[in-house]
Amino acid sequence: MAAKLWVPTLTACALATSIALVGCSNDKKDAQQAAASQQAPMVEVGVIVAQPQNVEKTVELAGRTSPYEVSEVRPQTSGVILKRLFAEGSYVKAGQPLYQIDSRANRASVENAQASLLQQEANLNSLTTKMNRYNQLVGINAVAKQDYDDLVGQVKVAKAQVEAARAALNSAQINLGYSTIRAPISGQTDRSSFTAGALVTSGQADALVKIQRLDPIYVDITQSSSDLLRLRQELKKGSLDNSNNAKVKLKLEDGSTYGNQGNLAFADASVDTSTGSITIRAVFSNPDRLLLPGMYVTAQIVEGVVPNAYLVPQIAVSRTPTGQATVFIVNAKGIVETRNVQTAAAQGQNWIVTSGLKPGDKVIADGVAKVKEGQQVKTTPYQPAPAQAATPANPVAPVAKPNASAPAQSSSKQQAQQHA
Structure with a gap:
């Protein structure tokens, strides 16, 4: 128990x-x-030291190239084209002969006008001599005053006829000059629409050839009206300085950057109601004629300079659900802090930060995902990652051929055994 x-x-x-x-x-x-x-060991992060500077604010807009001058050459007199005097697609200078039209009819008109002028001048000389004689006789009443007055009127009519004949001669000579069609501007020619033997008429609808001046060249850029309003408000508030003439850079269709900078020429005074945008025109020098009319380009326009701004790598900036931009700061004790910032625009791989930072702040740019607020970290200078070399999309293993041939050899051996 x-x-x-x-x-x-x-x-x-x-x-x-x-x-x-x-x-x-x-x-x-x-x-x-x-x-x-x-x-x-403490987490090691890469930081940049914030330093204020004047940062250029740029915007990228789509655009199309257009010729600086365009001339569609049309005949100003009628006739048959005898020959073409230029090579299609070549560069021609202003005043250079392009076509030769049969000038025999125009030359005959000039000769006819010259004869008419001589006739009217002879008539004027005869009447002037007669008027001078009547002027002496009318003083002694040897000639009626009425006859003298009639003769004075005939002399005035003869002078007018001489001037008309002289104008007709000038017109005939101008038409004769039009028999040689010349380039009105310097530029690049397109293909010729007419050949020798074609009959052309004055003021016809079809152009003989089109000439385009490509140096300099225009770039027509489209910008939304809302962006234009924002830019003007920033200029009004003083947060943007555009005291210098805006410079424009171009990116070509293949991704390369055009070597010459351009200047803004003008902007449309009205908004396109169908697209809600305006057209801005920039002028670029084009000595090598690399830019051709109709090319699609991306224009980088320097809208102005943001004073006392900071350039922060984009990987250092995160967004809250409400859209607030934040960065991690390492204070003097090595503790991570969260800081709200204001961003104006992007510049390459950086954000332009206008407020929220102070000179000397250490902004975490490498290792953002490894830290949190209140954590103690070790800082090192931020080193951007170098661009990696491109690798082939479909690398081919060197052993592909032996492996591929093995099944074929085994199948051939099986067939041989079956036949045996």
Whole structure:
């Protein structure tokens, strides 16, 4: 009976002993983890030191190239084209002969006008001599005053006829000059629409050839009216300075950058109601004629200079669900802090930060995902990652051919065995 009473007591003692042993082991594990955490090295992050500077604010807009001058050459006199005097697609200078039209009819008109002028001049000389004689006789009443007055009127009419004949001669000479069609501007020619033997007429609808001046060349850029309003508001508030003439850079269709900078020429005074945008025109020098009319380009326009701004790598800036831009700052004690900032625009791989930073702030740019606010970190200067070399899209293993031929060899051996 006494033995039965001791059994619960012994069981309780054993259970208490096991619980004490488990508690000791847990305390030992916690102590080990604490020691390991103290011995673990701090997270190393790459930082940039914020320094205020004047930053150019640029915007990228789509555009199309258009010729600086365009002339569609049409005949100003009628006739048959005798020959073409230029090479299609060549560069021609202003005044250079392009076509020769049969000038025989125009030359005959000039000769006819010259004869008419001589006739009218002879008539004027005869009447002038007669008027001078009547002028002496009318003084002694040898000639009626009425006859003298009529003769004075005839002389005036003859003078007018001489001037008309002289004008007709000038017109005939101009038409004769039009028999040689010349380039009105300097530029690049297109293909000729007419050949020798074609009959052309004055003022016809079809152009003989089109000439385009390509140096300099225009770039017509499209900008939304909302962006234009924003730009004007920034200029009004003084947050943007555009005291210098805006410069424009171009990116070509192949991604390369055009070597020459351009200048803004003008902007439309009205908004296109169908697109809600305006057209801005820039002028570029094009000495090598690399830019051709109709090419699609991307224009980088320097809208102005943002004073006392900071350039922060884009990977250093994150957004809250409400859209607020934030960065991680390492304070003087090496502790991570969160800072709200204001961004104006992007410049390459950086954000233009206008407020929220102070000179000397250490902004974390490398290792943002590894840290949190309140954590102590070790800082090193941020080093942007170098561009990686492009690798082939479909690399071919050198062992492909032996592996590929193995099944063919085995199948040929099986066929040989079957035939045997």
